[in-house]
Amino acid sequence: AQSVTQLGSHVSVSEGALVLLRCNYSSSVPPYLFWYVQYPNQGLQLLLKYTTGATLVKGINGFEAEFKKSETSFHLTKPSAHMSDAAEYFCAVSGSGSARQLTFGSGTQLTVLP
């Protein structure tokens, strides 16, 4: 079975500061990992994904994440926060079923302070 834990349901950073959103996972199969962002009243948009290969993956809007197998982590970072980054962020791991459905974490609400 797969599970995802996101530490910190709410994170606040100042504009221009480092963003770090934490995600730990457990998986019975080699994991495929995803970060999605949800803006108010909108659907889920993919930020980035790890499937195989390079463990540092870059996504849209300046975000990146590093897959660390030994730590079962896939933390999301951005060097400099922008006001437009305020949103809810979900980490997800694909399942072991034939359709590899996603198991999501409980989400982290990012607030960016001026």
Place this chain on the structure above:
Amino acid sequence: EPEVTQTPSHQVTQMGQEVILRCVPISNHLYFYWYRQILGQKVEFLVSFYNNEISEKSEIFDDQFSVERPDGSNFTLKIRSTKLEDSAMYFCASTPLVNVEQFFGPGTRLTVL
């Protein structure tokens, strides 16, 4: 850019009524999914659909739920007799292949009174 669409954006219904939520996945995609998000909670998998049949379903997806791809473009989720606890945002997603990005629709907010 192709996108997943969902209708309606908001559905209000009385407890015990049947509702059908509609989705149009991206046209060349083969795998289709429904997820739900109860207010303030995590996004949860309901069901996946491939080759005109259910491939996986969660414990949430009990006998009151059904899915259908009636005409090769639409993908529907039916809730036969709605309960108060079915109130949630329902997301449809599709993907051309497993293990690549799932593309999500904007969601349908279902409110059961």
